[in-house]
Every structure is written in structure tokens, then in C-alpha cells.
Amino acid sequence: MRKYLARRALFALGTLVGVSLIIFVVLRILPGDPLVAILGVEGHARMTKEDRVRIMHDLGLSDPLPVQYVHWLRDIATGKLGKSFFRGDTVADLILHRGPISAEIGILALIVSWLVGLPIGIVSAIKPNSSIDNITRSLAILFIAIPGFWLGMLIVLALLFWFGYKAPIIIVQVWQSPWQNFQIVLGPAVVLGLAQGAYIARMARSCLLEVIREDYVRTARAKGVVERRVVLGHALPNALLPVITISGVLLGFVLGGSVAVEQAFGVPGLGRALVTAVIERDIIVVQNLVLLYAAIFVVVNLLVDLSYAWLDPRIHYA
Secondary structure, three states, rough: OHHHHHHHHHHHHHHHHHHHHHHHHHHHHHHOOHHHHHHHHHHHHHHOOHHHHHHHHHHOOOOOHHHHHHHHHHHHHHOOOOOOOOOOOOOHHHHHHHHHHHHHHHHHHHHHHHHHHHHHHHHHHOOOOOHHHHHHHHHHHHHEEEEEEHHHHHHHHHHHHHHHHOOOOOOOOOOOHHHHHHHHHHHHHHHHHHHHHHHHHHHHHHHHHOOOOOOHHHHHHHHOOHHHHHHHHHHHHHHHHHHHHHHHHHHHHHHHHHHHHHHOOOOOOOOHHHHHHHHHHHHHHHHHHHHHHHHHHHHHHHHHHHHHHOOOOOOOOO
């Protein structure tokens, strides 16, 4: 087990180093001048050559690229993650301020996806090709096809025009006002959770349909075991492994989708901060937030792999 963990941790570290290199190189070769984004076209045109050299030095952009990359790794090691070009605060402060709201949205979206997707998948597998199965499969395809940001904008407009309601757009942490915080995170979490729940429902249905045809399930039924216990106690645990695997993969969709959905709902989370940083060409903020999202994705998928042994005792790590 320890050897397995050490090997996976090494792979995860290599993945993050590769991601950091890709982020760093891509942000440096993209066209556009960050000083134009900071000063504007007119301000940039009035700037003297000496001013440009001084500002680029202050921002750390005049150093050779390998030196800039080493400086970024040093900032990561110290935990400060560098400073924003526009606001002057560190990216660590930005993450501490906005991160809890994005984390709540992600966790709540996963909970919604399981609460919606798993029961629908079980019902569809127990009664295949029935009216309920056809309806749930159609709804699953519908929610997979609808873009999250578009559904988010529809919900925001419907609440605003029909009920005159608009969720708070300021940062309110859960320990400051649980009710206001819940209003902020509920909409994005439901939109993201419904889309992921559709994937989970389809995966749970196909896996459970395959498992309930196995010999040990037929044996349990032949012994007179109650159908609910056959499905929930014998078939479902063995059908959950692929569902858990796809849940780890879907977290990437949740993280990526949260960027657009937070923007649609006006939620002041990390996704919206990332969109703003891209528009402002604040490359220090962009590279750190993208690396943070990659690190979360890697860690969650590692936890998913470790959960296999807990769900299926036949699995051993070497």
C-alpha cells in the first residue's frame, strides 16, 4: 500500500510539473502585451522606453523565461503564489478569499449529481425500456446537451423577471451568513450537478444492467432474497466502481464548467476571478489558478483510486 501511494504520488507530482510547464509556456507565447491590458492603448502609447523597462522589471517579466519559471516555483514553495498585476495582492490571498465559495459549489454539485443520478440509474436498470426508463434517459440526454452557462442565465433571468429575486453577488462566507451563502452557491451547484447527474445516471444504468445478469445475482434471487436487498446489497456495490471512476473524471467538468457558470450567476468565486484575469491578461493569477484546478483534479482522482479497495475487498494495491 505504501509503495502504491508513493508511486501514485510520484506520478501526480510529474503530472503537475508537466501541467505547470504547459501553462507557463502557453501564457508566454500567446499574442498580446500585458502592459496594454494594464495601461490601456493610449497609456501604453504614451509610455517611454525607460518606463516600459522599469514596469516589466517590477512585474518580473523582463527576466529570461527559465528564470521566471524558477521564480514561480519559488512562489509556490513559499505559498504566496505571486502578486496580481492589477490588485497588488497575492494570489494566495485571492484563493483564501474566494476559494471557499468555489469549493462549496463543487462539493454541493457532486452531492446533487449523486442524489439525482444514482436513483435514476437504479430505477432505469430495474425497469429497462419502461416508460420511466424512457423518460429518465431522455432527460439525461437533455441535461448533457444543454450548456451549463446557458441554463444558468435562463435561471437567473427567470428568477429576476418572474419573482424579482437576485442572489447576492458579494462574497459572503458560510460562517458569516449561512443563508446568504446558501443562496449564492445553490444555483451554480444545481446547474453543474444536474449535468453531471445525467452522466452518472447513464453509467449507473448500464453497469447495473450488466451486473444484475450475473450468476451470483440470479442465485440470490433463487434463494428467495428480497429484490430490494438483491439490488442494493449484491448488485449495486459491484456496479459502483465505474460510477465512482467517472465521478472523478467528471470533477474536471465541474471545475471547468464552474468558470462559465459562476460568470453566468455572477458568483464571486475562483471561476469568475479566472475569467477576469484572462480578460485583464493577469498571467500570474491565471497560471496559479489553472495549476490549482489541475492539482485538485489530480488529488481527487487519486482518492477515487484508493476508494476501490474499500468498495471491493478483492482489490489489493501492490
